Amino acid sequence: GFSWTAYYDVDDIYNYLQNMSDQHPQWAQLVVGGQSYEGRQILGLRINTPTDVDKPVMFIESGIHAREWITPATTTYFINELLTSSDPEIMEMRDQFDWHIFPTVNPDGYHYSYTRDRMWRKTRSPSENGCYGADPNRNWDYNWLDYGSSSNPCNYQTYAGSKPFSEIETRSLSEYISGLENMLGYIAFHADAQMLLLPYSDSSEHVDNYDDLKQIGDASLSRGYAVNKAKYDGPGTASEILYKASGGSIDWVRYTQGTRLVYVYELRGRFFQWPASRIHEQGDEVTQMMVGLVSEARNLG
Ligand code: 0X9
Numbered sequence: 001g002f003s004w005t006a007y008y009d010v011d012d013i014y015n016y017l018q019n020m021s022d023q024h025p026q027w028a029q030l031v032v033g034g035q036s037y038e039g040r041q042i043l044g045l046r047i048n049t050p051t052d053v054d055k056p057v058m059f060i061e062s063g064i065h066a067r068e069w070i071t072p073a074t075t076t077y078f079i080n081e082l083l084t085s086s087d088p089e090i091m092e093m094r095d096q097f098d099w100h101i102f103p104t105v106n107p108d109g110y111h112y113s114y115t116r117d118r119m120w121r122k123t124r125s126p127s128e129n130g131c132y133g134a135d136p137n138r139n140w141d142y143n144w145l146d147y148g149s150s151s152n153p154c155n156y157q158t159y160a161g162s163k164p165f166s167e168i169e170t171r172s173l174s175e176y177i178s179g180l181e182n183m184l185g186y187i188a189f190h191a192d193a194q195m196l197l198l199p200y201s202d203s204s205e206h207v208d209n210y211d212d213l214k215q216i217g218d219a220s221l222s223r224g225y226a227v228n229k230a231k232y233d234g235p236g237t238a239s240e241i242l243y244k245a246s247g248g249s250i251d252w253v254r255y256t257q258g259t260r261l262v263y264v265y266e267l268r269g270r271f272f273q274w275p276a277s278r279i280h281e282q283g284d285e286v287t288q289m290m291v292g293l294v295s296e297a298r299n300l301g
């Protein structure tokens with residue numbers, strides 16, 4: 001069975017999502033967020049408890065970078081908390097939103113990292129010159145290639161792709177996102193800088209609700225801190241506290257969709273390694289960070 005003391009390959013993660021939708025058919029529904037180059041689906045779970053009113057959408061993007069294994073593991077942990085916890089705060093958080101949660105939005109890259117090259121980050125689409133993959137967090141159609149991106153297909157880290165949305169993963173996922181009505185929040189999980197980042201990633205311009213995002217982010221980090229005493233840097237704009245990089249998902253989401261609550265959580269680890277025996281620790285921390293985020297957002301209205 002599935003546990004949170006080991007890392008799993010894509011098929012096992014997808015089986016878990018399928019099992020959860022089978023076990024909670026009235027709440028949890030398997031959803032297809034897009035496709036991958038090698039023909040996999042980007043599978044997710046929509047969790048939406050029955051209600052009379054339409055709820056705002058809360059979107060979770062995880063695993064866009066293949067080697068950041070703690071992000072899919074934490075995301076399935078969080079799904080499990082939403083579906084099984086009897087903690088009133090977690091149940092309230094579950095009921096408040098129409099959740100769309102995608103643990104592995106770069107499934108080909110993750111499988112390649114899992115089976116072949118632990119440090120693989122990109123997708124797996126071939127280029128003409130024999131190199132593979134683009135950085136899916138440099139490939140979104142907003143200020144593409146301006147900063148922190150490579151135009152060399154053989155760049156192991158930050159090749160931005162041959163054009164904006166050259167990668168089917170980002171293109172198809174962006175179409176899914178555009179089809180959502182009423183998206184209030186978009187949360188992307190990365191590793192391992194241990195930071196909370198705000199848009200924009202490629203400019204130090206502050207978004208109009210920057211002060212609210214900071215206040216909500218502070219509340220989120222202090223809830224997380226209470227779990228393990230792990231200190232995260234931020235919240236601050238990605239460009240100001242990490243580095244400038246264009247073509248990332250959060251910038252595209254914020255700019256083109258106008259989504260109000262947009263964050264990147266850079267989770268813990270060193271060189272993208274985090275012991276499997278400590279997935280629980282990261283999972284509980286993130287769950288409390290999410291509780292802090294949604295309750296402070298509710299307070300602010
Ligand atoms: O470079 C990235 O895409 C993210 N860091 S990572 O080490 N996980 O690769 C940061 C994403 C935040 N946005 C940008 N600075 N683009």
Ligand code: ZN
Nearest residue numbers: 065068190191
């Ligand atoms: Zn990353």
